[in-house]
Amino acid sequence: MEKWLIKNIKFDYDEMVKSCHVDPVTARLLVNRGIVDYKRVNEFINATLSDFNNALHMKDLNKGVLLIKNHIDSNKSILIVGDYDVDGVISSYLLYKALTRCGANVNYHIPDRIKEGYGINESIIRKAHEDKVDLIITCDNGIAAIDQVDLANELGISVIITDHHDIPFVEENGERKFIVPKAKAVINPKQSDCDYSFKSLCGAGVVYKFIEELYKQYNISNEETIELLQYVAIATVCDVVDLIDENRIIVKTGLELLNNTKNIGLKALFEETEVKDKKITVYTLGFVLGPSINASGRLEQAFWALELLLTEDENKAKELAKKLNELNKERQELTKEGFEKAISIIENENMSSDKVLVVYLESVHESIAGIVAGRIREKYNLPTIVLTKTHEGAKGSGRSIEEYNMFEELLKCKDLLGKFGGHPMAAGMSIPVENIDEFRKRLNSECSLTAEDITPKIRIDLALPIKGINYELIDRIYLLEPYGKGNSKPLFGVKKLKVLEGRILGKNSNVLKLKLTDGRLVIEGVYFGDIKSFEEEIIGHYGEDEYNKLLNGRPNSVFLDLTYFPEINEYMGNKKIQLVISNYRISQ
Template sequence: MIAQPTISSKRWIAKPFPNSVEQQGAIETLTNSLGVSPFLAALLVQRGIQTYEEARTFFRPEIEHLHNPFEMKDMERAIMRLQMAMLPERQEKILIYGDYDVDGTTSVALVYGFLKNYHSAIDYYIPDRYKEGYGISQQGIRWAADNGFSLIIALDCGIKSVERVAEAKELGVDFIICDHHRPGSELPDAAAVLDPKRDDCQYPYKELSGCGVGFKLLQAFCLQKEIPLEQLYPYLDLVAVSIASDIVPLTGENRVMAYYGLKHLNATPRTGLKALIKIAGFSRELDITNLVFGLGPRINAAGRIQHAKAAVQLLLAASEEEADEFAMAINKHNNSRREFDSSMTEQALAMIRDSDALTHAKSTVLYDATWHKGVIGIVASRCIEHFHRPTIILTQSNDKVAGSARSVPGFDVYEAIEECADLLEQFGGHTFAAGMTMSVTNIDAFRQKFEEVVARTIKEEHLMPLIDIDLPLDFSEISDKLFRIVKQMGPFGPYNLQPTFMTEEVYLVSEPIIMKEKHLKINVRQGDTAFRKSGQTLTAIGFGFAHLADQLRPGQPFSICYQVEQNHYNGNTTLQLMLKDVKV
């Protein structure tokens, strides 16, 4: 671990340098076979890439690297039931049912959009966030039964809907469940339950998004029906949006699907996403970050503010006029969402600061009956930015209390919530995010028990923001070639993060510049200019770092951690450093 800060309160954790004999041999092999510097070879070895073949697979993912979908438990049963519904003599009505977030709406657009080419008796259903809540709802099942649907394909939900699936069966409605959340102790009695996280599922990759599981269903459908997979691959743009927005690991199959999904998004995006890209103001090649912060929140805003069906309509839009209309409406919802987000976050932070107990707690659990249910997850994340600890934001939802939880790296918030299950009516989620429902009378007891669980299980280092440093980097190594190769290591996301470098003994070349009263711009050189006059000067940008301007002085050395980016301005492209943190 690097020395404690005098400016920053974040932990800088340097990843181990690949120093073993085997790793050193791999660095030499990659240096020679790829024609890269030993530094870049070390960066690859640090990520587990040791041979030319592994590097080729990493830098050039192939669609053929996707696993056989029939390795997933219940896939044969799912395809058999789907094909039965499509038989000419049966022509069953199929309902595509999905959650109201980005993963759910992209899943519905994917499966409905593809299957309607092969079956006309098909429709889709998105539950109302406020009237029906998360997952399979009684209202949705009744609507399906009343309208003659005999098969529901549930996407991004359903793995814990044991009672609802049983109720549907009594009404003559079968389920194929495509989920990626952790199952409970009992699986629903469905025609098929597709979830790679099932204990009895031997599928090689466990971290698919809900949309990813839906894609595997369609992949199996194509293989069974001998439909060319090339007809399915253009739908990977939707899968890429779900992978980015649901913050699943960008490894294995997710990385392959995100890689090709981004290719489709940047070359021939579907009409709805093209309209969203335009209204978000993106003019250059999209990456995962653009999806996370640009497209995802806008798609999510439809369900947060009104009804998520509008998001599916946008994603399925056939004409540009229709797509532009939906995109404009969704963008307005996103602006409203930002207003709710800002005011609620201010209230939540004030509640913490005004309470000595909350300020010094290991967790945050806040409740306000007036808060907008569609934004509580975002507010939880905002609170973590200020108070780095597991956070749950609760609000009134009909006659119950609904909550959204977010965690910090290294702490499993789902397991902590599971220990409080006796106080909850419903809960679900995964390591870093979860949702729950409880009675109003249980709020205080839940807050107390959750704090006890977190205080007992969390480590002190989890309560301090963490920055992983890949490698120390000398400014002499920073070049256009380094940037190009690092960029090819994408798409970046969890478990394949964009490399973060650290450089010590950095000095100011000129006075710091404050931009828009919030951001910092500095020109820096490594080593005292009196001794290293030939070293290159680089511009570094720190968003939200304006407060450091008075603490950095000419002649005073400091350390920076950063990512190498390109700056496009007035037709010129230059390299710049995006600061992650600064330490004197």
């Protein structure tokens, strides 16, 4: 059973309304997102590119720019080493485009997920040495490549690291000592001695700051630099970093550029994924385009996605876009199969009392273990780790809930694991197959989660009756876009709305449209969730006769409490307000 909670932060809202010239609803939404400083209120609502931080405040950035400029001007060989996810592909694309624009002798390499694994490795460095590469620049990886950078130094290859992941550490006598590779420049705002104030850029965001200064060295116009933000926006959304401060400006500006993009590959992908002529939004990036870009690195080669972005050939673009979309469909099918197998194991192998789910799916593709773990976490609201068989043992990914710091809990089991890393909400690991049962037992025996902790919580911004909704309010709420992690989409709650009528729509019968009233006003609501569960809940409480009355628009006794987001629905030139329903429950 879900627990509905209304956020109730003590604050002088009247003073914010008066001082910042915002309405009471917006004031509460801002405070709920931690924006309480009046100067930040103005910056949040009216954020522009002029609010970007100075790139030169990032440790080693200027050193790295001057080093790479020296290599470009001397026509020395440069190799970009990226990662196979969206952030890595976009970062590699940005660096390749920028360095080529500056006249560099540059090539790129994105490791094969299965054969080479994540990040720069010894074989890449030795191959670079054979190819007489003078400098390697990493993107979206490298901060943990201590031994690899030492090898590069031994072989006379300079290394610049651009990364955004947490700084690695070793524990000595219970204390953590943070270590970084001995590269020529280590550009990562998460370093404790880095003065760059915003620490939550994705890998492509760090690369963009690097390019800002590199382009200045070559007198390339700021307009050309800004054009790159459309790509940074894709990576920022898909890497699920907080959409606050600079990230919010990046995505807001990037979406405007994407809706008018000239990139041949992106336009082909828009067409292939059927978003051409539709407004490109955060949802489009996170749930349509991003997964297609990601699928190439998951199931085959991330190289295909990079080639799509780089190509100037329309026919090749169409061919690659089709390939990526088909790979994504295959990935979706594999995920569905993996999820169903995992549920079967959980339900049939006595895991019902576990508070940390560890599922070994021997045959699932290792690239989708994290996605399957995420789906299971959503179903049970429990920390979940999905492991799969590899030629070296088992490998997997975990997804957590807010109340459980997965990385800290894995530290308690490090004697059972091979390599592992991550953060409170997600982690990756390798483990000998024979250690899996003990790993599961120990995680659960050490687990301190309570019944309250694992109860799903719906956090509502504020109660808002339908009489309080109007076009002006919706326009003001839209000023808080783009929404995402760290700047969640506002969620409102309303109690005891009478259901006048319900209709099930969509080719898969997966949309529920409701006509609702508070006794005076009538408003429409739309729900995209589990329609079967809705039917079962209404019948279970009110009976089948009342449910049939609801579907036929006849007088019935159904009352619902709802959480929702108000939006303007425009169809055939007609505008009207509707509620996009997130959750429902039977009114008491």
